[in-house]
Amino acid sequence: MSPYDPSAYPPFAVTVDLVVLTVRRHALCALVVRRGEQPFQGRWALPGGFVRDEEDLAAAAARELSEETGLCAHDPAMPGAGNGAHLEQLATYGDPKRDPRMRVVSVAHLVLAPDLPAPRAGGDANSARWAPVDELLALGDEGSAGLAFDHAQILADGVERARSKIEYSSLATAFCPPEFTVGELRRVYEAVWGVALDPRNFHRKVTGTPGFLVPAGGTTTRQGGRPAQLFRAGGATLLNPPMLRPEV
Amino acid sequence: MSPYDPSAYPPFAVTVDLVVLTVRRHALCALVVRRGEQPFQGRWALPGGFVRDEEDLAAAAARELSEETGLCAHDPAMPGAGNGAHLEQLATYGDPKRDPRMRVVSVAHLVLAPDLPAPRAGGDANSARWAPVDELLALGDEGSAGLAFDHAQILADGVERARSKIEYSSLATAFCPPEFTVGELRRVYEAVWGVALDPRNFHRKVTGTPGFLVPAGGTTTRQGGRPAQLFRAGGATLLNPPMLRPEV
DNA sequence: ATCATAGTCGTCTGCCTGACGATAAACAGC
DNA sequence: GCTGTTTATCGTCAGGCAGACGACTATGAT
Numbered sequence: 001m002s003p004y005d006p007s008a009y010p011p012f013a014v015t016v017d018l019v020v021l022t023v024r025r026h027a028l029c030a031l032v033v034r035r036g037e038q039p040f041q042g043r044w045a046l047p048g049g050f051v052r053d054e055e056d057l058a059a060a061a062a063r064e065l066s067e068e069t070g071l072c073a074h075d076p077a078m079p080g081a082g083n084g085a086h087l088e089q090l091a092t093y094g095d096p097k098r099d100p101r102m103r104v105v106s107v108a109h110l111v112l113a114p115d116l117p118a119p120r121a122g123g124d125a126n127s128a129r130w131a132p133v134d135e136l137l138a139l140g141d142e143g144s145a146g147l148a149f150d151h152a153q154i155l156a157d158g159v160e161r162a163r164s165k166i167e168y169s170s171l172a173t174a175f176c177p178p179e180f181t182v183g184e185l186r187r188v189y190e191a192v193w194g195v196a197l198d199p200r201n202f203h204r205k206v207t208g209t210p211g212f213l214v215p216a217g218g219t220t221t222r223q224g225g226r227p228a229q230l231f232r233a234g235g236a237t238l239l240n241p242p243m244l245r246p247e248v
Numbered sequence: 249m250s251p252y253d254p255s256a257y258p259p260f261a262v263t264v265d266l267v268v269l270t271v272r273r274h275a276l277c278a279l280v281v282r283r284g285e286q287p288f289q290g291r292w293a294l295p296g297g298f299v300r301d302e303e304d305l306a307a308a309a310a311r312e313l314s315e316e317t318g319l320c321a322h323d324p325a326m327p328g329a330g331n332g333a334h335l336e337q338l339a340t341y342g343d344p345k346r347d348p349r350m351r352v353v354s355v356a357h358l359v360l361a362p363d364l365p366a367p368r369a370g371g372d373a374n375s376a377r378w379a380p381v382d383e384l385l386a387l388g389d390e391g392s393a394g395l396a397f398d399h400a401q402i403l404a405d406g407v408e409r410a411r412s413k414i415e416y417s418s419l420a421t422a423f424c425p426p427e428f429t430v431g432e433l434r435r436v437y438e439a440v441w442g443v444a445l446d447p448r449n450f451h452r453k454v455t456g457t458p459g460f461l462v463p464a465g466g467t468t469t470r471q472g473g474r475p476a477q478l479f480r481a482g483g484a485t486l487l488n489p490p491m492l493r494p495e496v
Numbered sequence: 497a498t499c500a501t502a503g504t505c506g507t508c509t510g511c512c513t514g515a516c517g518a519t520a521a522a523c524a525g526c
Numbered sequence: 527g528c529t530g531t532t533t534a535t536c537g538t539c540a541g542g543c544a545g546a547c548g549a550c551t552a553t554g555a556t
C-alpha cells in the first residue's frame with residue numbers, strides 16, 4: 001500500500017444521508033424530502049448533508065436529523081439520553097458515479113423514531129413527508145419516479161437492517177412512545193415485517209423475554225377494548241430468545 | 249439541510265482499512281502490518297490505503313487486499329467468483345482526530361480467508377504478520393503497545409461482526425479450503441467463538457441445515473483418526489435454523 | 497494387539513413455538 | 527341494562543430443536 005501521504009490523496013466530499021423510519025397507520029414509513037435543485041430536481045430524496053470540518057460522522061447525522069425533524073438523536077453508546085430516537089450507522093456508499101457532479105462518499109445512518117407529527121420543512125428543503133416504504137421501493141431506483149441518486153438502494157438496505165435487527169434486539173421499542181402496550185409493540189412488528197402475528201403467542205414471548213419490558217404501572221384504553229398494561233423498554237438490548245420472523 | 253454546493257464543502261481524505269481474519273492453529277488471527285513512518289512509526293496497524301479517484305470502495309478494498317496478500321476478493325454480490333476470500337463492508341470511522349495530520353474518513357472492510365502461508369510483505373509495508381486477535385485486543389488501543397490510530401476499535405468491531413455473522417450465515421465456510429470436513433468446520437467455530445463445541449451435536453446440526461453443506465464425494469484423514477467425509481459450501485447463505493452461540 | 501484420535505449415529509429430556517380455546521374488561525348501540 | 531364488538535390476557539397441547547451423553551466405527555501410532 002501507499003502509506004499516508006498528505007500531499008497526494010484525491011479529495012472527496014463526505015456527506016451523511018439519513019434513513020428515518022417510523023410506523024404510521026400500520027405502515028412502515030420513511031422520511032423523504034423534495035429536492036429543490038439539480039440534479040434530480042423535484043424528485044424525492046433522503047435527508048442529508050455535508051459533514052462539517054471538525055464534526056464526527058454520528059454528530060453530523062444527529063445534526064441533520066435535528067434540522068429536519070427536531071428529533072434529538074439518542075446515541076446507543078450513551079445511555080440515559082432521554083427519549084431521543086435511535087441512531088446507528090448503516091453503511092457507506094461511494095460509487096464514483098453516484099453523484100454526477102463530483103466524487104461524494106455518503107455515510108448512511110439509520111434512525112428509528114416513534115410516530116411523529118408531520119415533519120417540519122427545515123432549511124432549504126422545500127418540502128418533506130412521511131412515505132410508506134413499500135411505495136417508495138416499488139418505484140424502483142431508475143426512471144423518472146424513483147428516489148434521487150442511489151437513495152432507493154440506501155433505503156432498501158436500511159429497511160432490511162431494521163427488519164432483521166428487531167428480531168434479536170429490543171430495537172422495536174424505538175418505534176414506540178416511552179410507555180406502550182404489548183399490542184402497540186405487536187403492531188410495530190406487524191408493520192415492519194408486513195405480517196400478522198398471533199396476539200396470544202406474541203404476548204407470551206415478549207413478556208417472557210427477560211429484560212425486554214418492565215411494567216410501567218398503569219393501563220390504557222387508547223387502542224379500544226379491554227385496558228392494557230403499560231410497559232417501558234427494559235435494559236436488555238439483545239433479546240434471548242429472539243423474536244423470530246415467520247417463515248416465508 | 250444545505251444541498252450540494254460543489255464549491256463549499258470541506259475536503260476529506262478517504263481510505264479503506266482491512267480487517268483480514270483467518271484461523272491458524274486453533275486461533276482467530278488478523279493480518280497486521282508494521283508502520284514504516286510517522287505517526288505511530290513502528291507500531292502495528294491494519295492494512296489499508298487511499299481510495300483512488302474513479303475507484304469504488306469495494307474495489308479499493310479488493311485492490312489493497314490483493315496488494316497485501318495476493319488474495320482475490322470474492323464479492324458476495326457476484327457469485328461464482330471462484331475461491332476468493334469473502335469481503336464485505338464493515339463500518340466507517342470518521343472521528344476528526346483519528347489521524348493527527350488531517351481529516352481522514354476510513355471505510356473499514358472485513359475479509360474472511362482460509363489459512364494462508366505467511367503473508368508476503370508487499371509494497372511499502374516493511375513487514376506483515378498474522379497475530380491472534382486475543383493478543384491484539386488485549387493490548388488495548390492506548391499506550392505504546394497497541395494498534396495504531398483507532399485500529400483496535402476497528403478490529404474489535406470486525407471480530408464481533410464475524411462472531412455474530414457465522415451464527416446465522418454460512419460465512420464460516422469462508423475460513424475453510426474449498427473442500428473441508430465437518431470437524432474442520434467445527435474447529436473454525438470453536439476458534440472464532442473461543443468455546444468448545446460438542447462434536448456430535450455439531451455434526452447433527454450442520455448436516456441437518458439445508459443448503460449449508462453438500463458432499464464433495466471423497467474422504468480425508470488429514471486430521472488423523474477415522475476418515476471424514478469431505479464437503480463443499482452449499483448454496484445457502486442464510487442458515488435456518490441458525491448455529492447458536494453457547495450462552496455465557 | 498492395544499491405544500489414542502476423530503468421525504458418525506442414536507436416545508432422552510426439556511424448552512420453545514405455533515395453533516387455538518377460553519376468559520376478562522372496556523365501549524357502542526339499542 | 528343487555529348485547530355485540532374489540533382488545534387483552536391466560537392456558538393447553540403437540541411438534542421440533544437443542545444440549546447432554548452413550549455407543550460404535552475407522553484410521554494411525556506404539
